[in-house]
Amino acid sequence: MGDGAPDRPNVVVVLSDQQRWDTLGAYGNPMDVTPNLDRMAEAGTLVENAFTPQPVCGPARACFQTGQYATTNGVVRNGRGPIDAGGTLASTFCEHGYRTGYIGKWHLGDTRTEPIPEENRGGYEHWRAADALEFTSQPYEGFVYDENGERIDFDGYRVDALHDFATDYIRDAAASDEPFFCFLSQLEPHHQNELGRYVAPEGYDYRFREPWVPPDLRERRGDWYDELPDYYGTCARLDETVGRLRTELEDLGIADETIVLYTSDHGSHFRTRNGEYKRSPHDSSIRVPAVLSGPGFDDGGRIDEPINLVDLTVTLLDAAGIDPPESMQGKSIVPLVEDGDATWKDEIFFQTAEVQVGRGIRTNRWKYYVTAAEDDPDLEGAGGYVEECLYDLDSDPHEQINLVGSGRSTYAGTYDDVVADLRERLRQRMAAAGESDPEIEPAENWR
Structure with a gap:
């Protein structure tokens, strides 16, 4: 203070x-x-x-x-x-x-x-x-x-x-x-x-x-x-x-x-x-x-x-x-x-339940979200998840275009590369919150 x-x-x-x-x-x-x-x-x-x-x-x-x-x-x-x-x-x-x-x-x-x-x-x-x-x-x-x-x-x-x-x-x-x-x-x-x-x-x-x-x-x-x-x-x-x-x-x-x-x-x-x-x-x-x-x-x-x-x-x-x-x-x-220059994490972690069991991270640029693979998962979590959405908040701040599984290219590679990084970061955040390390199934390429 x-x-x-x-x-x-x-x-x-x-x-x-x-x-x-x-x-x-x-x-x-x-x-x-x-x-x-x-x-x-x-x-x-x-x-x-x-x-x-x-x-x-x-x-x-x-x-x-x-x-x-x-x-x-x-x-x-x-x-x-x-x-x-x-x-x-x-x-x-x-x-x-x-x-x-x-x-x-x-x-x-x-x-x-x-x-x-x-x-x-x-x-x-x-x-x-x-x-x-x-x-x-x-x-x-x-x-x-x-x-x-x-x-x-x-x-x-x-x-x-x-x-x-x-x-x-x-x-x-x-x-x-x-x-x-x-x-x-x-x-x-x-x-x-x-x-x-x-x-x-x-x-x-x-x-x-x-x-x-x-x-x-x-x-x-x-x-x-x-x-x-x-x-x-x-x-x-x-x-x-x-x-x-x-x-x-x-x-x-x-x-x-x-x-x-x-x-x-x-x-x-x-x-x-x-x-x-x-x-x-x-x-x-x-x-x-x-x-x-x-x-x-x-x-x-x-x-x-x-x-x-x-x-x-x-x-x-x-x-x-x-x-x-x-x-x-x-x-x-x-x-x-x-101190505006103090170090800080680059994302927040969030969990959803009831309508669907999901886990996600949100950075200042990306939103990445996965949902439980089972038809009737335990409400506290699931052993496996499927990729549900990826939003590029720089170009799509209102989350109208879901890019997950698109296979499209960005100026620095492909969205698949972005997803791979976010997938690993999400797993780390889930583990830090006390969850078991889940399997996350990549979304099918819809191109």
């Missing part, structure tokens, strides 16, 4: 659900959806290329809380919780004298609409949360549970209600002599399940009635045409609460002592790549926003290297002066913020 940074800064995480990176103006969205986050990115640190390790709600959250890949922490699909409370983000902060609080959607307790036992809360002390919040609430009403398992009802727009729970906790924690860690897990902009659509605050869909359409969605079937106005509207309301949060920190006199991270669990491809919104290898599923501010991250600029959510887990501890548990598999980006 730089000179003048507090020894034990407070840490606040705001995690949205199913939010694409390009909803932020900082990433190029032209509709002024997120002016507060854009200002936060300008004054703080923007991670240009941030990705989820697993593009579905429960596994992504488990990865973030544990700093481990899904096949290590065991939450390879929804309904596979709970996580081990030892060595988590919250338990590690607790061990170092931090107060910890969790607000919002948990999705790791496997209790659905019932209270989550204390031992299944990942080490958090203060608690205002529900396991499957989408089933204990509607966009304008619902309930969560407190640390005693008592139901707390709320009304008003859900984003605002959860934000208010978080600010209540922050005010209380700020009055003590201990540093605090607050994790606010919003449900928006995730679609409301039983409605099968996104629900913006009243009038906010009208603000975006002629939406900018991300290039990867154009000319693809899906529900983006009808859903983008509400989707942007929910993101706009999330952004407003970020502005209110930062104002609250300033009013409490602790803004200079508090790290704030805003990110999401995964993105949304609006049913363009499969029959639902995520669980695919495309950037629309795996790429997420990531903006940091506060001590150590103000004036951090843009980080271009590929960053995974498990890296951000370790980063928060490192920025607070805490050595991460050896069980965590990420790498702190603090050296990148402090």
